[in-house]
Amino acid sequence: MPSLKSAAHAAEVLNLHLFEVESVAGDMIDVKVLPNRYSDAASYYGIAKLLAGVLGAAHKVPKVLPPKPVVSKAVPVSIKSPKLCRRMTARYFEEVVVADSPKWLAEFLREHGLRSINNVVDITNYVTLLTGEPLHAFDFDRMEGGRLIIRPAKPGETVETLDDRVFELDPSVLVLADASEALDVAGIKGGKKAEIKSGTKRILLTAGTFDGGAIYKTARKLNLHTDASQRFSHHLSPTLAEMGSNLAAKLIVELTQAKAGKMTDNYPSPRKGATIPLNIERFEAVSGIKISASRAKEYLRRLGFVVKGSAAIAPETRTDIQTEEDLFEEIVNVYGYEHLPATPPTVSLRPARREGQSALKLRARDILAALGLTEVYLYSFVSEENLNKMGGADWWGATKLKNPVSREFEYLRPSLSLNLIKAANHNLRFRDDARIFEIGTVFVRRNGALEEDLMLGFAFASKNENPVLELKAVVAEFLRSMNATDFGFYDLQFDLGFLREGAALEIRSGKERLGYIGVPKAADGGKVAIAELFLDKLSDRSASEPKYRELERFPAVVRDASFAAEKKIRIGDLAATAENAASEMLRSVNLLDVYEPKGGLFGGGKRSVTLRFIFRLPNRTLTDDEVNKELEKIVEALKAKFGVEVR
Amino acid sequence: MDIKGIRERALKDVAAADSAEAVEAARVKYLGRQSGELTGILRSLGELPIEERKKIGPEANALRAELEAAIKAKLGSLKSGGESLGVDITTPVAVSARGHLHPLTRVLRRVEDIFIGLGFSVVEGSEAESEHYNFDALNIPGDHPARDMWDTFWIEGGDDGERGNRTEKKTLLRTHTSPMQVRYMKRMKPPFQIIVPGRVFRFEATDASHEINFHQVEGLMVGERVSLANFKSVIEQFLNEFFGEKVKTRFRPSYFPFTEPSLEVDVEWKGKWLELMGAGMVHQNVLKAVGYDPKKVKGFAFGMGLERLAMIQYKIPDIRLFYSGDVRVTDQF
Numbered sequence: 001m002p003s004l005k006s007a008a009h010a011a012e013v014l015n016l017h018l019f020e021v022e023s024v025a026g027d028m029i030d031v032k033v034l035p036n037r038y039s040d041a042a043s044y045y046g047i048a049k050l051l052a053g054v055l056g057a058a059h060k061v062p063k064v065l066p067p068k069p070v071v072s073k074a075v076p077v078s079i080k081s082p083k084l085c086r087r088m089t090a091r092y093f094e095e096v097v098v099a100d101s102p103k104w105l106a107e108f109l110r111e112h113g114l115r116s117i118n119n120v121v122d123i124t125n126y127v128t129l130l131t132g133e134p135l136h137a138f139d140f141d142r143m144e145g146g147r148l149i150i151r152p153a154k155p156g157e158t159v160e161t162l163d164d165r166v167f168e169l170d171p172s173v174l175v176l177a178d179a180s181e182a183l184d185v186a187g188i189k190g191g192k193k194a195e196i197k198s199g200t201k202r203i204l205l206t207a208g209t210f211d212g213g214a215i216y217k218t219a220r221k222l223n224l225h226t227d228a229s230q231r232f233s234h235h236l237s238p239t240l241a242e243m244g245s246n247l248a249a250k251l252i253v254e255l256t257q258a259k260a261g262k263m264t265d266n267y268p269s270p271r272k273g274a275t276i277p278l279n280i281e282r283f284e285a286v287s288g289i290k291i292s293a294s295r296a297k298e299y300l301r302r303l304g305f306v307v308k309g310s311a312a313i314a315p316e317t318r319t320d321i322q323t324e325e326d327l328f329e330e331i332v333n334v335y336g337y338e339h340l341p342a343t344p345p346t347v348s349l350r351p352a353r354r355e356g357q358s359a360l361k362l363r364a365r366d367i368l369a370a371l372g373l374t375e376v377y378l379y380s381f382v383s384e385e386n387l388n389k390m391g392g393a394d395w396w397g398a399t400k401l402k403n404p405v406s407r408e409f410e411y412l413r414p415s416l417s418l419n420l421i422k423a424a425n426h427n428l429r430f431r432d433d434a435r436i437f438e439i440g441t442v443f444v445r446r447n448g449a450l451e452e453d454l455m456l457g458f459a460f461a462s463k464n465e466n467p468v469l470e471l472k473a474v475v476a477e478f479l480r481s482m483n484a485t486d487f488g489f490y491d492l493q494f495d496l497g498f499l500r501e502g503a504a505l506e507i508r509s510g511k512e513r514l515g516y517i518g519v520p521k522a523a524d525g526g527k528v529a530i531a532e533l534f535l536d537k538l539s540d541r542s543a544s545e546p547k548y549r550e551l552e553r554f555p556a557v558v559r560d561a562s563f564a565a566e567k568k569i570r571i572g573d574l575a576a577t578a579e580n581a582a583s584e585m586l587r588s589v590n591l592l593d594v595y596e597p598k599g600g601l602f603g604g605g606k607r608s609v610t611l612r613f614i615f616r617l618p619n620r621t622l623t624d625d626e627v628n629k630e631l632e633k634i635v636e637a638l639k640a641k642f643g644v645e646v647r
Numbered sequence: 648m649d650i651k652g653i654r655e656r657a658l659k660d661v662a663a664a665d666s667a668e669a670v671e672a673a674r675v676k677y678l679g680r681q682s683g684e685l686t687g688i689l690r691s692l693g694e695l696p697i698e699e700r701k702k703i704g705p706e707a708n709a710l711r712a713e714l715e716a717a718i719k720a721k722l723g724s725l726k727s728g729g730e731s732l733g734v735d736i737t738t739p740v741a742v743s744a745r746g747h748l749h750p751l752t753r754v755l756r757r758v759e760d761i762f763i764g765l766g767f768s769v770v771e772g773s774e775a776e777s778e779h780y781n782f783d784a785l786n787i788p789g790d791h792p793a794r795d796m797w798d799t800f801w802i803e804g805g806d807d808g809e810r811g812n813r814t815e816k817k818t819l820l821r822t823h824t825s826p827m828q829v830r831y832m833k834r835m836k837p838p839f840q841i842i843v844p845g846r847v848f849r850f851e852a853t854d855a856s857h858e859i860n861f862h863q864v865e866g867l868m869v870g871e872r873v874s875l876a877n878f879k880s881v882i883e884q885f886l887n888e889f890f891g892e893k894v895k896t897r898f899r900p901s902y903f904p905f906t907e908p909s910l911e912v913d914v915e916w917k918g919k920w921l922e923l924m925g926a927g928m929v930h931q932n933v934l935k936a937v938g939y940d941p942k943k944v945k946g947f948a949f950g951m952g953l954e955r956l957a958m959i960q961y962k963i964p965d966i967r968l969f970y971s972g973d974v975r976v977t978d979q980f
Contacts, residue, residue: 015899020911034902035793213790233792286928286945287908288876325931329900329908332875337898337910345868345877347766347838354759354769358844362756369746374974377749380774380820380846380860401820402801403850405859412775412802412820423972434974441774441846450802450818452773 003057010051017054017333018047028111038234040317043132045243053302054334066091066246067253067260074262075140075204080151082268084174085186087238088208089245090148092140092261093252096120098200102255120196120203123251133207133236133244134228136176138183138194140202145179148204150186157182160192161224173218174210187215187232188224205252207245209238238271239316273314274321278307283328288343289335299334300327357454357536361439364456364535367481371474373437373458378419380441381409386418389522390498397445412443416457417498417530421520424461424528433462435474439535456515458531468503468519468529475507475517475531482538483546484509489517489572498522512537556616557627560592561635563644564606567596571609574638578611581637585622585630588614608647650706653677653684654713661717670721677714685711747977751862751969754957755844758864761888765881767840767866772827774846775802778817780826785905786932793904797822798850800859820848824865825905828929828948831867832937837944838870844953855965862953867929869939869946875908875928878947882926886914889956905930906948916959924951 004010011021011029019041022030033042040046045062052058077090098118100106105126106116112129116122124135140146153159153169159182160166167185169175175182184191187210196203209232216233219225245263252258278300280293297307304315314321321327332340354362365375384407387393393400396414404410413419416438427434437458444451458475460467472489479487487509496504496516504518515533565574575589589611596607613634615627638644660673677685688707692700759769787794800820827843843865851857868881879898886894895915903909906927913920926949931941954966961980963969968976 016897018900020899020901034900035791035796036902212792213788216790216792230792235791285872286874288874288879323907323931325907325928332908333900337879337900340879340898341876342880342883343874343876344880345870345873347840347870350766352763352766352768352840354763355771357771358759358769365748365752369748372744372746374747374977375749375752376972376974376977377751377970378972379970380848400803402803404800405850405852409859419972426972427974430973430975436972436974443775445804448804450775450804452775 003055004051013051013054014047016336016338018050035234036320038132038231039237039240039319040132040315042231042234043128044130046132046317049304053299053304056302064243064247064250066249066263069262070259071261074264076147077264077266078147078149079266079268080149081174084152084211084214085150086209086211086269086271087241087265087267088148088150088206089241089263089265089267091205091245091249091263092202093205093249093256093258094140094202094261096201096203096252096256096258098196098198098256105255118196118198119255120200120252123248123255124205127244127248127251128227128231131240131244131247132231133240134187134231135205135207135244135248136184136190136228137196138176138204138206139196139200140194140204141200142194143178143183143204144181147179148206149177149179150208151175151177153182159183159185161185161189162192162195163189164192167222167224172214173222174214176206185218185222185224186210188219188222188229189226203252203258205245205248207241207248209236209241212236235319237317237319238267271316273305273316273318275311275313276321276324276327277311278327279310279324282324283331286325286328287332288341289332289339291331291335296331299331302334303330305330360454360535360538364439364478364482364538367478368437368456370481371477373435373474376420376423376436376438378416378423378438378440379409380413380443382411382413382418383408384410386422387411387414390415390418390421390520392497395497399443399445399450413440414442414444415532416440416442416455417459417520417532420457420459421522421528421530424459428461428463432464433460433467435460435467435471453534454536456533456535459528460530461528463527466519466527466529468517471529471531472505472517475515475533479507479514479533479538484514484538486510487514492516507531507533514538550618552616552618554617554619554621556587556614557622557624559613559615559627559631560610561613561631562593562608562610562647563638564647565609565642565644567605567607569642569644574609574611574642574644577637577641578613578634581634582613582630585615585617585626586613586634587616590614609644650688650703650710653688654710657685657710657714658717661714661721664721665725667722667725670718670725674714674718678711678718685714747974747980749969749977750957750961750963750980751953753980754960755862755864755953757889758885758953758956759842759844761885762842762866764888765840765884767842767868770827770831770841770843771845772821772824772830772843774821774848775818776821776826778819780829781819781821781823784829784933784936785825786930786936787904791904793902800848800850821845822849823847823950824863825948825950827865828867828905829933829937832869832934832939837939837946838868838873840866840868840870842866853967855967858954858966858970860970861966863950864953866926866949867946868948869929869944871944873945873947875910875947878926878928878949882912882924882949886912886923890914901925901927903927905933907931912949921955921959923955924949926950 007024007027007029011024014021019034020032022032073092075090075092077088079085079088098120101116101119101122105122109116114125120137124137128134152171153173153175155170157169158166174186176184176186183194212233212235215229219229249260253260284290300312301307306313312327387398398411398414400411424434439456441452442455458471460471489505490508492504492506498520499518500521506516507514514537517531519529571591578589592612593610615622635646657677664670664673677683692704799822802818824843824845846860847863848860886896897913899911901909901911903925907930909927912924914923929946929948934941
């Protein structure tokens with residue numbers, strides 16, 4: 001093509017106006033033809049035509065005239081399923097000499113990754129590359145009844161394909177058949193029965209058009225994907241069949257000395273390219289490009305459209321052109337995106353913001369980073385093995401994938417904890433502790449319906465002490481920072497099978513369950529603590545901003561008290577009992593120290609617990625005397641309930 | 648006047664000083680009020696011809712500032728040996744604990760902030776989707792090979808009954824964030840402009856640039872007058888802002904079933920074209936499917952991979968590192 005300077009130039013024009021170029025090697029350009037353009041562009045002729053159109057180059061369509069029939073034989077073709085086979089051409093040849101291909105042909109095919117078989121088969125493959133039409137030639141002497149039938153396969157009918165595989169078919173599969181049986185899988189793969197071999201004398205060259213959807217489904221069903229099935233499933237135009245047949249016939253006569261018969265063309269309802277009115281104002285509105293109607297029409301003409309008045313008729317090969325927007329795309333592509341103006345949009349000013357979960361996540365992440373945690377992103381999938389370690393798939397309501405990539409990723413994660421524990425332990429290989437969190441979606445089946453929850457998961461791991469208390473403090477501070485009100489840690493009211501009994505608490509705000517914290521049974525070696533919160537349950541609560549409180553004006557009084565308590569007595573219970581026993585004067589109870597020597601205190605079984613009590617009233621200073629009385633009240637209550645002794 | 652020579656000697660003297668007294672001696676030698684070498688030069692500036700003064704003045708003044716700084720630093724280093732406070736402030740310390748957000752979070756924030764600045768709101772959608780919203784409503788027919796552009800994970804027990812407005816039978820993990828286009832348009836009246844970030848899934852083999860789960864950011868702008876030229880303007884502003892410089896971009900024709908015209912956007916990164924996003928004008932079949940009149944409203948849509956942006960931004964060589972759960976990755980940020 002005279003307007004093209006080099007392969008690189010062609011590649012650039014292709015990239016900017018037509019299709020992405022995968023690679024350029026020497027004068028070979030590997031073009032990624034778009035899925036809707038197989039009909040007109042997955043061929044040498046097609047690409048040449050488009051390049052010429054884009055460049056505005058004078059371009060001669062290689063008009064191929066078929067050889068004149070020298071024998072009068074024409075083979076009858078009947079199409080039983082005209083919806084699935086839109087067109088079928090069949091051309092008869094005799095006195096064919098099947099032999100090796102000439103060098104140039106074998107070489108050409110080799111460069112395209114195809115094996116040379118014999119001159120007839122090679123010609124059909126060559127013509128496919130040139131025109132985009134898959135063709136198939138049969139040994140006519142092997143065809144019973146001397147006619148071609150395109151019909152649905154009979155139930156259980158089998159075809160042995162050229163690669164020696166046997167396929168059992170059903171009536172959803174279309175076949176090319178002779179009078180007695182199927183010869184191939186239509187549009188997908190040739191059959192053994194009428195294979196062209198050395199010694200073949202008479203051949204029937206076929207080129208047809210099949211319904212793209214049907215070929216797509218059949219190829220998937222049989223798991224039989226070929227170049228032909230690829231092409232046909234992308235909706236080829238019936239025009240290609242004739243073009244392909246003509247070119248192949250010409251080459252067969254030239255290269256095999258065959259005598260051509262007549263072509264039978266069964267084409268029940270010929271396809272026409274779509275006629276679409278071109279409205280240049282609409283084009284400008286959609287593209288933002290201002291060009292004259294005559295220039296737009298000129299672009300279309302270059303691409304082979306016929307322009308009549310204000311309407312454009314698409315070339316018959318353009319199965320993708322159906323709407324006005326399709327025309328617009330053609331015009332834009334020729335015009336070139338490099339010339340597309342960048343015009344700021346006109347919009348009314350309205351607040352733009354993060355909505356819903358997006359805002360919530362932003363806020364949560366900032367708080368968690370401020371608390372010193374490291375964020376991770378983990379897979380949305382878990383293995384059955386991992387689930388089993390943590391209560392099992394049923395317990396979680398975990399959902400399986402129909403087509404997992406591997407056993408490791410078989411289920412949708414029903415909880416963030418599963419992968420977080422793994423990740424926390426992984427990190428212990430490089431450090432003494434890890435404090436990680438993830439925000440993500442989990443999938444749980446509830447009453448049969450698949451539901452998604454937005455969760456916040458924590459995993460703290462350490463080589464030393466189990467970090468569950470540290471995690472508890474972080475969770476509490478996180479909840480406070482999110483303005484959650486009235487939340488607390490409570491004994492579980494239900495079973496969390498994957499957490500260690502007695503080392504698990506539920507986090508509630510009023511009656512609403514916010515999540516849980518605990519030590520998992522399966523911790524894979526390390527000392528791990530986990531917590532999970534329903535992040536989306538925090539959204540409403542966090543809408544309320546904190547309110548200012550009057551600063552404390554009177555001093556607090558601090559008293560520490562140590563108790564000898566049975567080991568089984570929980571510190572949380574001691575604190576709660578103390579709070580219940582005291583008046584509003586008591587502002588807080590905290591653990592100061594636990595002392596637990598080997599063998600225990602006081603003859604074993606006991607430990608020393610030191611609590612710190614802070615007393616304060618908002619309106620006056622407390623006297624020593626009243627604080628002492630208050631503390632005594634508390635101590636009495638603890639003695640009565642837990643049998644503790646003051647040390 | 649040999650400013651250079653003075654500089655060399657003075658700095659050497661200060662560096663060699665091993666006591667406060669020695670530093671002071673050096674100071675007096677060069678900057679002393681009476682007989683400092685440099686002081687002398689500064690004092691004599693007024694006597695110089697104007698051209699020479701213009702040249703030497705600034706040099707001498709710069710040297711004075713440099714020497715004063717060097718003397719101050721030297722005195723600091725001589726004093727901090729632990730004598731004064733009982734604390735040696737130069738002792739190496741462990742880095743104080745700071746939390747770290749994942750690189751994808753950081754990149755997403757930048758993307759969101761830029762688009763919010765351009766007037767786009769941020770909304771999100773669900774990760775499990777119906778076949779209808781993921782494909783059919785986006786003009787991707789079931790029997791067209793175009794569907795092979797998205798390798799899909801299907802979920803067992805697909806019949807999920809009524810869930811929101813999901814009445815369809817087959818459930819999958821969304822292969823792109825585009826279903827949210829349809830859901831949002833069904834719910835809202837134009838004009839609007841949004842971005843939809845989110846996790847998406849592809850059934851494919853993993854390698855350095857492919858993962859089975861990754862993130863996309865979808866964009867959608869719909870109104871009575873929205874054009875491809877508007878898209879170009881918005882996206883160029885985004886890219887310039889994101890890459891912090893004037894990046895070279897390239898728009899190429901492409902094909903997506905839910906846009907027409909369709910295109911792809913490449914950016915030039917280190918001498919190579921990198922595919923960054925797919926885009927186009929929302930297909931009229933999609934507009935019709937949500938009850939809009941394509942003659943009245945138009946829109947553009949685009950989608951890009953968040954991991955790719957993060958890989959470019961932070962020079963992360965392998966997409967799988969994002970999902971490794973390894974804090975040594977996140978703690979770098």
